[in-house]
Amino acid sequence: MFLRCWIGIRTFSGENLNLKTREERLIVIGGNAAGMSAASKARRMNSHLQVLALEKTSHVSYSACGIPYYVADQVRHHSELVSITPDEFRAKRGIDVLTQHEVVDISPVQRRVTAVMLSTGKEVAFHYDKLLIAAGGRPFLPTISGRENQQVFTLRTLADGIRIKQFVDQERPRSAALIGGGYIALEMAEAFCRRGISTSIIEKQSRILPGFEPQMAELAAAELAGNKVDVFVNQVATEICCGQCGAVRKVTLKSGQKIPADLVLISAGVQPNTELAAKAGLRLGSTGAIAVDWKMQTSASNIFAAGDCVEVRNLVSGKPDYFPLGTTANKQGRVVGENIGGGTARFRGVVGTAVFKLFDLEIARTGLNLQAATRAGFYADATTVRVMSKAGYYQSAEPITICVVFDKRSGHLLGAQMAGKNGVSKRIDVFATALSNKMKLEDIAHLDLSYAPPFSPVWDPVLVAVNAARGKLRK
Amino acid sequence: MFLRCWIGIRTFSGENLNLKTREERLIVIGGNAAGMSAASKARRMNSHLQVLALEKTSHVSYSACGIPYYVADQVRHHSELVSITPDEFRAKRGIDVLTQHEVVDISPVQRRVTAVMLSTGKEVAFHYDKLLIAAGGRPFLPTISGRENQQVFTLRTLADGIRIKQFVDQERPRSAALIGGGYIALEMAEAFCRRGISTSIIEKQSRILPGFEPQMAELAAAELAGNKVDVFVNQVATEICCGQCGAVRKVTLKSGQKIPADLVLISAGVQPNTELAAKAGLRLGSTGAIAVDWKMQTSASNIFAAGDCVEVRNLVSGKPDYFPLGTTANKQGRVVGENIGGGTARFRGVVGTAVFKLFDLEIARTGLNLQAATRAGFYADATTVRVMSKAGYYQSAEPITICVVFDKRSGHLLGAQMAGKNGVSKRIDVFATALSNKMKLEDIAHLDLSYAPPFSPVWDPVLVAVNAARGKLRK
Known part of the structure; x- marks a missing residue:
């Protein structure tokens, strides 16, 4: 039934739809993390909402972060990276999805989006009551001769x-x-x-x-x-x-x-897809990405935006920042879905946490690095320590290098980075949690962190790093 | 020179020492985590301090938590479990250590401790200006016939x-x-x-x-x-x-x-060694362990206590608790060492974090369990979820079971427990950090935690667990 409803609309391609009696309609531009999280949440909140997601590519709701492992042959088939297929969205969540549909225009006055069906080149128009722009980002392409080659x-x-x-x-x-x-x-x-x-x-x-x-x-x-x-x-x-x-x-x-x-x-690098928003007259922020408020609403009423196309508040610097990450997109999607679905939720911002694996090394960051902290106006300093990841006598104990960035005047933590063969990935989250709580180094030094020889030295590397940084504070 | 000084005193065994001109003296009862951390810190703070540690056994400053791995033949020699030997304490840190000396009496009025040299059975007395009781705990022994057998x-x-x-x-x-x-x-x-x-x-x-x-x-x-x-x-x-x-x-x-x-x-189980303290008239707390203030001072001036013989404040319940753990002992040792050395430091308390490995399983806890939370007067409830430790498609992703305990009225986190084959040990520390910051479930749900497929699903298990618990709040 739901599907029929949208298919019906599609036959009026290019026309402004103005059905008299109907449910509220949400159109989502972009069918990945932010878009589909929002669509799902909004439908859970309001089961009468009609939701249509328009996706330029053939896939929705997949883990882009998993692609390196697929290319490496560590993931057998690309379908393993897909959380939910368009059919499943329709059948299980009552959300309609049109892939291979590229939105080319938003008309906030007429509450209409125009998309091109990539298979035919035809234009189709869809009326919305609420619109979510989750158009993502795209690779930054430096000028190089021969760039257009297929390889x-x-x-x-x-x-x-x-x-x-x-x-x-x-x-x-x-x-x-x-x-x-x-x-x-x-x-x-x-x-x-x-x-x-x-x-x-x-x-x-x-x-x-x-x-x-x-x-x-x-x-x-x-x-x-x-x-x-x-x-x-x-x-x-x-x-x-x-x-x-x-x-x-x-x-x-x-x-x-x-x-x-x-x-x-x-x-x-990645740049936000802002062209549609800019053309529709929506405000872009100082980072160049789409500006949104706490509710993820753009400068236009009934138009929301989330994911890699929006800018976020950096909770450490207090300033706008651009941080295109899957975790953030998912969280924003849920927030905006709640708001579209009739609730009230706020996306607070990010502290800038990221981790990746490079062969046998885990490398992670959160908060500001020394340069960014200095640029943001902090009286920033940094300390680096090298500590074992586990009790020194325990097999597979490996050194972790930890750099802690802090404000020398206030004693606040501003950021932390780590690298090591094990024990890095979730340890960075202690610093991320500390940043969200605006903890001082002294407070972090008192944390009651877990200890057992297979997992940590008796002084956790986090505490060692923070205590080393405190030594610099006193000078 | 330092060693000679104490050897000189030992020859006056049983007598009250009353040398006219001399440096301030610290005696430490117990030569492990709390005692030796305190001794080291106090000496670093005040290089004129004379420090003598009296240890009943033959070893000081070792990792008791490493013993299972030594018994299992995963650690080659027990010396690997020892951080610093008595000789190294003397040579490198200017701290004198007498092993095989069991303290049998404390006289706060005369500022004197009496010890038995276990090798000879002789009693020796030592005068102190400041005393630290770091006498540790001992195994609780249930009544069983045949218990005295050597095996x-x-x-x-x-x-x-x-x-x-x-x-x-x-x-x-x-x-x-x-x-x-x-x-x-x-x-x-x-x-x-x-x-x-x-x-x-x-x-x-x-x-x-x-x-x-x-x-x-x-x-x-x-x-x-x-x-x-x-x-x-x-x-x-x-x-x-x-x-x-x-x-x-x-x-x-x-x-x-x-x-x-x-x-x-x-x-x-473990019980605190409080007999010496009780005999000396020091106040014991409601848990039966030695009561200390924020500075780790006992009810007697110039007598401090730290480690497995003292009670701590549970920062979640706000009540006294007994939590004999190496991490706590080390932190307390450093705090009390700073205070003895002329500084001012406070030990705030613990949230009750612990982790251990059982074959291929990691099991961790922090804060209160549901029963303890209810007993402490909270309007406590709990939610349990089972989430993958890594992206589902990534090799070695394993389920983690997480139980979150929270106050249904206030929405505050009260505790969390986890078990799984990987990704448990440091993930519990996010909850521990959240508890120290008295975070609500809602605040935790906004945390910007690290994500990459080899380390976490896009929604970290911590966030999944907390969001599930929030669902119960709303009911």
Whole structure:
């Protein structure tokens, strides 16, 4: 019944719909984390709500973060990355989904969105009562000659992941070049290595992992070197060169050096998809992403936005920030779904927590790094310690490097970063929780953290790091 | 020089010392976590302080928590469990240590402690300006006929651990019975199993792990069963029976059943060593342990106490509690050392965090369990969820069972417990940190926790558990 309702509307393509008696309608632009979380939550809150999600690609509700493990052959089939299919959304949650529909226009006055059916090129229009823009982000694409070649990939959607995987499976590239040295590039470097591909990373800044402290970047660089990944820093790819068959074979650096590459992946950051919102007159924030209030409402009434296309409040700096992450998108989706469904929920912001695995290394961050903290106006300082992850006598105890950033005047924690072979991933969450509570170093030092030799030294690395930082406070 | 000073005093054994010009003297009773942390910190604060630690056993400053791994042959030599030897304390930290000296009397009026040199039986007296009682705890010993037999062990000190290890190495017992079903008993059950010993646990209550929620106890019981450890609940050992050679062979239960046991370990809880303090007229608290203020000072001026002999404030219930743990002892030691050394530090209390490993299972707790929360006067309720520890499609993702205890009226978190094959140990610390900050479930639900498929689902199990609990709040 629900499906029929939307199909009915589709036949009036291009027309303004104005049915007299009907339920309230929510249209969701973008069918991934934020969009589908919101759709589901809104329907749970209000079972009379009619919900239609319009998705440009063929997939909805998948784990983009799982793609490196799929490319690496650690996940058997891409369907394992999909939480819920469009059919399941229809059947189990009463949410209609149209894939391969790219929204090209929003008219806030007429409460109408126009989409192109990518299979036919036809335009269709849909009336909404409430609209959620969850249009996500897209890869930032630096100018490189030869970028349009088919063996030059970006990684954002599941379709991108499937394309890369197919290429690796079928063409068996011997070499890959990654343009960009952020953590997604590093995860993909590991995936390519696992597939036996000789991999290079090209980073334009003076080191990889620009958002991390230099100590973490050094550990990551050592891990890459240990796994025979070549890293070129202070380098820009100027040209992607093809062989005689037209296939990509090399990347030329600014220095003139040529790097072998049967496959090129551009992973140089994410930018928010704001064009639709901007065209519709919605306010963008200082970061360039869509500005929303605590309820995730845009500057237009009845239009909400969530996920990688919006800016968030950084709870440490108190300033707007751009943090495109799946966890945030899911939380925002639930908040906005509650608000659309008739409740009241607030999205408070983020402290900037992230973790990733690089071969045998876990690397994590939360809060501000020293540079960002200084830029944000704090009287910032940092301390780095190296502590064992478990009791020193216990098998598999490994050093963890922890950097704690703090305000020297107030004694408040501002951020923390960690790297080590184990015991990093959830330990960073103690710092994340401390940041959310605006804890001072002194308060953190009193925390009653868990201890047993297989999991921690008697002084947890968190406490050791914080106590070392306190030593600097007293000076 | 330092050593000579104390040796000089020892020659005046039994006499009251009253040297005219001298530095301030600290005597520490008990040379483990609390005592030696305090001694070290006090000396760092005040390098003129003369410090003497009197230890009943032959070892100081060791990891008692590491003993199960030593018995299991996972730690090669017991010296690996020792952080700092008496000689190193003397040479590197200027702290004198006398082992095999059991303090038998404290005279607060004369500021004197009397010890027995266990090697000779002679009494020696030492004058103090400040005294720290870090006398620890001792095993609770239920009445059992045959308890005095040499193959009936308790586990508290490193010497106990060495005795058990020697017995296992030399006598190759085929069977062991553990009296008590707390987590130290469970750790030792694993150690015995790793040594090929057929192991039974006898617990007088209706289930093992009485301080944990029933769900955690069930998972632990299943893990024990899976590793062929027999568990007898609602059972009391009435007699330890010997064979013809005089060696322990069986334990008789109240039911009449006889359990084979070439080795018996009584692990039925810990009680604080308070006799010296009580005899000296110091105030004991409602838990029976020594009462101290925020500075860790007892009811007598210049006498401090720390570690397993004192009671602590439970920060969740706000009430006195007894929580004999190495982490707490270390923290208290540092606090009391700072206060003795001329600074001002406060020990705030504990939230009651603990973790242990049982074969392939990690089991952790923090805060109050449902029963304790109800008893403490909260309008307590609990929710249990079962969530994957990592992204479902990621290798080694395992279910974690999480129980969240909360106050139904205020929405505050009161406690949490977890069990699972991975991802438990440091995840509990998020709850511990939340408890220290008196967070409500709603606040925890907003935490920006780390996510990557190898470490967590996109909704961290902590958030899933808290959101499930919030569902109960609304009802």
